[in-house]
Structures are given as C-alpha cells and as structure tokens.
Amino acid sequence: MKKGFNALVLLFVILGNLAAQDQGQDNTPVKDDAPVQFFSLQVIPGLDVFHPQFGKVTNIFLLAAIAGKGHNLMGASTASIGMIHTGRVQGLQFSGFFNFAAEDMDGAQIASINNSARGLVRGVQIAGVYNYASGAFYGIQASGLINRIDGDIWGIQFAPVNQRSEGDGISVQVGLVNFSDSGNVIPIGIVNNVKGGMKHFSVFMDDMMFLNAGYRSGSRIFYTHSSYGMSNGAINHSKKNDSLIVSRGGFGFEFPIDKFFIDVDFSRGNILSVNSPDDWWKFFLGSNTTIIQLRLIAGYKLYERFGFFAGISYDYLRQNRNSDPAPSDFCGSMPANLRGKEAHKMGLFGGLQF
Numbered sequence: 001m002k003k004g005f006n007a008l009v010l011l012f013v014i015l016g017n018l019a020a021q022d023q024g025q026d027n028t029p030v031k032d033d034a035p036v037q038f039f040s041l042q043v044i045p046g047l048d049v050f051h052p053q054f055g056k057v058t059n060i061f062l063l064a065a066i067a068g069k070g071h072n073l074m075g076a077s078t079a080s081i082g083m084i085h086t087g088r089v090q091g092l093q094f095s096g097f098f099n100f101a102a103e104d105m106d107g108a109q110i111a112s113i114n115n116s117a118r119g120l121v122r123g124v125q126i127a128g129v130y131n132y133a134s135g136a137f138y139g140i141q142a143s144g145l146i147n148r149i150d151g152d153i154w155g156i157q158f159a160p161v162n163q164r165s166e167g168d169g170i171s172v173q174v175g176l177v178n179f180s181d182s183g184n185v186i187p188i189g190i191v192n193n194v195k196g197g198m199k200h201f202s203v204f205m206d207d208m209m210f211l212n213a214g215y216r217s218g219s220r221i222f223y224t225h226s227s228y229g230m231s232n233g234a235i236n237h238s239k240k241n242d243s244l245i246v247s248r249g250g251f252g253f254e255f256p257i258d259k260f261f262i263d264v265d266f267s268r269g270n271i272l273s274v275n276s277p278d279d280w281w282k283f284f285l286g287s288n289t290t291i292i293q294l295r296l297i298a299g300y301k302l303y304e305r306f307g308f309f310a311g312i313s314y315d316y317l318r319q320n321r322n323s324d325p326a327p328s329d330f331c332g333s334m335p336a337n338l339r340g341k342e343a344h345k346m347g348l349f350g351g352l353q354f
Contacts, residue, residue, distance in 0.1 A: 077094070088105070192218045243274045248267040260300055
C-alpha cells in the first residue's frame with residue numbers, strides 16, 4: 001500500500017511538471033474579464049468540487065488535495081504535491097513539492113523541492129532544492145541547493161550554488177559557489193565565477209612567519225578571499241615542538257589603476273597548534289587563537305596571471321585558552337599593544353599573485 005501511494009505521488013509530480021512546461025509555452029494574454037471564484041476545492045487538476053466546469057478563472061483561494069491548477073491568482077493557493085497557475089499570480093503559492101507560475105508573479109512561492117516562474121517576478125521564492133525565474137526578478141531567492149535567474153535582477157540569492165545570466169540590475173549572491181554572466185554583482189562565496197571578474201591564487205609571507213597560500217575571486221571590484229598558512233613553532237613561538245596553522249577568510253575591495261591595484265580587505269581566522277596528524281579534530285572542535293585583520297595592499301601585475309604585492313595590516317589576536325598559541329609570540333619587532341591574552345599589532349606581508 002505504501003509503495004503504491006509513493007508511486008502515485010511520483011506520477012503526479014511528473015505529470016504536474018510536464019503540464020507546467022506545456023503551459024509555459026502559452027503566450028495568450030491574461031483576460032481582465034476572467035470570472036472570479038472566491039474559493040475552489042480541487043482533488044486533481046480539472047476536478048473541482050464546487051465548480052465542475054473548469055476554465056480560465058481568477059482564484060482568490062484555491063485548495064487542492066493532491067495537485068491543483070488555476071489561471072490567475074489574487075490570494076493564496078496550496079496543494080499537497082504541486083500547484084500550477086497559467087496566468088498571473090498575485091499572492092502566495094504554497095505546495096508540498098513544486099509551484100509553477102507561467103506569467104508575472106507578485107508575491108511568494110514556497111515549496112519543498114522546486115519553484116518556477118516564467119514572467120516578471122516581484123517577491124520571494126523559497127525552495128528546498130531549486131528556484132528558477134526566467135524573467136526579470138525583484139526580490140529574494142533562497143533554496144537548499146540551487147538558485148537560477150535568466151533575466152534582469154535586483155535582489156539577493158541565497159543557496160549553496162547561485163547563478164544569474166547577463167542582464168541589467170545589481171544583485172547579491174551568497175553561497176558556496178556563485179556564477180554570474182553579469183559584472184553587476186556582489187558575490188559572497190568560496191568560489192565566484194563572474195564575467196570580467198577576478199580569480200587569483202597567491203603565495204605570501206607575513207611578519208608572523210607564516211607561509212600562506214590564498215585564493216580570491218569576485219567581480220572586478222568586490223571579492224572574497226581565503227588563505228591557509230603554516231609555521232614551525234621553533235621559529236619564534238613559545239610552542240617549540242608544534243606546527244602552527246592559520247586559516248583566514250573575508251572580503252575586500254580592489255581599485256585597479258592600469259596594471260597597478262590597491263586593495264582594502266578584512267578577514268577573520270584562527271591560529272591552531274598541531275602536535276601530530278591526529279590533531280585534525282581541532283579544526284572543528286578544538287580551541288584556537290582568534291586573529292582579525294584589516295589590510296591595505298598595493299600591487300603590480302606584470303601579466304594578467306602574474307604579479308606581486310605587499311601591504312600593511314592591523315592585527316587583533318585573542319588567546320581563548322591557556323593551551324592556545326600566545327598572542328605575544330606573534331608580535332616580534334612590529335609595534336604592538338599587549339593586554340593579557342589579547343594583542344593589537346601592526347603587520348607586514350608580501351608575495352606573488354597568479
């Protein structure tokens with residue numbers, strides 16, 4: 001019985017999405033004289049309990065036991081599996097699996113799997129897996145996996161993977177991986193692939209004797225960056241037998257001047273002492289010394305993929321436990337202000353960019 005019910009649910013999901021794709025090709029304009037139905041109760045598309053004659057109407061409230069289908073919406077519609085509207089949506093679509101709007105949408109779509117809209121969207125799409133909008137978008141997209149917008153966008157995308165096409169508007173992408181065919185974007189992620197934007201690896205040394213490898217990516221001006229560095233405790237730190245690891249991540253702004261560039265960026269990170277390979281758990285559960293940096297960087301690109309840079313930083317360090325590296329170990333000869341387990345210092349660094 002349970003297997004039969006699951007198969008039925010899967011069948012309706014497939015049929016619903018196929019119907020949505022077919023209706024999406026219908027460019028018939030919305031008729032202003034479409035009759036209004038205050039409340040409709042459907043079992044499946046085409047089977048309306050109160051209105052047996054199914055046609056193009058404007059629904060105020062549409063409730064579907066399994067899956068529903070309507071034309072215009074000026075209120076709210078909900079279904080246990082999916083909801084399809086072939087006309088304009090002004091209000092809320094809320095379904096267990098998917099929502100589809102074939103024309104303009106002003107309001108919100110909420111589903112556990114997928115939301116799709118083919119026209120102009122002004123509002124919010126929230127999905128467990130995937131959101132898609134093919135027209136201009138004003139608002140917020142949030143999903144558990146992927147967001148995609150093919151038209152102009154003025155808004156924000158939140159998901160592990162975000163994608164926008166080339167177009168007008170300014171957007172913000174927040175995720176692990178961001179793709180944008182437009183340079184009018186502020187990408188906040190680990191990897192950002194922006195048309196005309198930056199993607200650079202770097203190797204640099206700082207005054208705390210860490211040898212660092214870093215990566216930064218973003219638009220032409222805004223970028224996010226991360227780096228990892230290693231240092232032997234015997235160089236200038238109190239933990240002589242430990243290897244020290246620093247990890248940092250943050251964001252910044254670049255001001256290009258021909259082949260020269262000036263950057264201002266911010267980062268927050270941790271310094272860990274590692275005695276053996278078994279100490280990998282410290283990256284997740286162990287204590288550390290906090291490091292916060294504000295950097296001013298100047299550089300020169302000999303080639304697009306090769307250049308050098310140097311800079312000065314303001315560093316704040318805080319020892320969280322007595323077993324963590326002491327902030328005083330990292331001050332060296334640079335100007336510093338020590339306050340117990342905290343240190344404020346100036347720093348220097350320099351390296352190569354690829």
